[in-house]
Amino acid sequence: MKARIHVTLKSGVLDPQGKAIEHALSNMAFGGVNEARQGKFIELDLAETDRAKAEASVDEMCRKLLANTVIENYSIELE
Amino acid sequence: MKSAVIVFPGSNCDRDMAVALTKVTGQKPVMVWHQDTDFEAVDFIALPGGFSYGDYLRCGAMSARSPVMTEVIKRANNGVPTFGVCNGFQVLTETGLLPGALMRNANLHFVCKDVRMSVENAESMFTNDYAAGEEITIPVAHHDGNYFADRDTLDRLEGEGHVAFKYTADINGAQRRIAGILNAKGNVLGMMPHPERMIEPALGGTDGRKMFTSIMNRLG
Numbered sequence: 001m002k003a004r005i006h007v008t009l010k011s012g013v014l015d016p017q018g019k020a021i022e023h024a025l026s027n028m029a030f031g032g033v034n035e036a037r038q039g040k041f042i043e044l045d046l047a048e049t050d051r052a053k054a055e056a057s058v059d060e061m062c063r064k065l066l067a068n069t070v071i072e073n074y075s076i077e078l079e
Numbered sequence: 080m081k082s083a084v085i086v087f088p089g090s091n092c093d094r095d096m097a098v099a100l101t102k103v104t105g106q107k108p109v110m111v112w113h114q115d116t117d118f119e120a121v122d123f124i125a126l127p128g129g130f131s132y133g134d135y136l137r138c139g140a141m142s143a144r145s146p147v148m149t150e151v152i153k154r155a156n157n158g159v160p161t162f163g164v165c166n167g168f169q170v171l172t173e174t175g176l177l178p179g180a181l182m183r184n185a186n187l188h189f190v191c192k193d194v195r196m197s198v199e200n201a202e203s204m205f206t207n208d209y210a211a212g213e214e215i216t217i218p219v220a221h222h223d224g225n226y227f228a229d230r231d232t233l234d235r236l237e238g239e240g241h242v243a244f245k246y247t248a249d250i251n252g253a254q255r256r257i258a259g260i261l262n263a264k265g266n267v268l269g270m271m272p273h274p275e276r277m278i279e280p281a282l283g284g285t286d287g288r289k290m291f292t293s294i295m296n297r298l299g
Contacts, residue, residue: 013227014252016187040136065144068137068173070180071227 001046003058004077007067008039042066054078080298082108082123085151085167087142092128092164092273099275100125103291113145122298123160124151126167128220128273138181138223139169148174160204160294161267165221168259168269177262177269178236179228184221185252191220193283195247196258196272200240203261204297205268208289214247215286217272224271226253226260236260243268 009015021036044061048054058076067074082100086093093110100108100123108125111118132141142148148170155161155176163171171177184190193216201211209215228236233254236242244259251271259270274287 014182014185014225016183016185016225016252020187065140066136068140068180070172070178071182 001048001051001054002079003044003046003054004079005042005044005058005062005066005074006039007042007062007072007074009037010071010073013071039072051078080104080123080295081106081119081121082125083111083118083121084108084125084127085111085113085147086127087113087129087131087145087166087170089131089133090127090129090166092166092275095273096125096127096164096275099278099287099291102278103288104295111147113142113147115150116146117150118147121159123162123294124154126151126161126163126170127275128165128167131166131170134223137169137173139166139171139173142166142170143173152176155262155267158264158266160298162205162290162294163267163269164273164275165219165224165271168271169223171267171269176267177260178232179226179254179260181223181271182225182227182252183223184225184250189220189222190224190250191218193218194250194258194272196244197247199242199245200261202240203243203265203268203293205261205290205293206243207296208293215289216277216284217274217287218276218283219250219272221251221271224251224253226257226271228254233257239263241265244270244272 018037062074198209198213241261246256274290277284277287
């Protein structure tokens, strides 16, 4: 089973890299971008076949390592 | 005073820290590799600067979960004075021993220069040789020193005297110009500037030396 994890900065947390992307896009004459936020994408290949167990385990991985919940949110997709 | 310096793959200020500790305390620290799960009893633990694990995932994230840290966390929670500089500060926030997080500098630049900072708490075991409000010059060298915490945490840190140092001018976007903080018990301190690089005139100044003499005052 594959787990796809998105880690994003919480709203309200300044994202300087997102801001730089926003400026670069605007300098390249791409209009209409109100805001850019940068995050991380992590893909895990899991041995677990039980969906509920996989979800619980990946959630724990996110809380303990993959995301810093002081500043980041995470979302998990299983496939 | 017996001290330990924790060494992670990618630490690069571990020897500077060892030299500072040796020169000021007169005793060589034990160097503890990150994979060790135990080490001899010490009075003081230092987490050095550097780019441990290449700053992969987040600065300090991997180191905070390395085998030796289970023991460091246990000892810090038992009251052993624990001191993190730069990457060491990032590791301390990643373990949860200190609140908040260190983010990419707001202007995205790596900042490497001597900075002025004020001593906000001159009573802690790490800062008692300074005068309250004293301004000192200590070098910084970091890309991710932008201290972030939610407003309640910042208010609590300031209200309870747990902000140890503040920059006198904004250098990295840190909330309330925070350069270093203490935990609630006062036995864990993390800071972005490098006092171990300012311990004798040949290094450009001696303002960092009092960090080490402060600890000596308390521990002997």
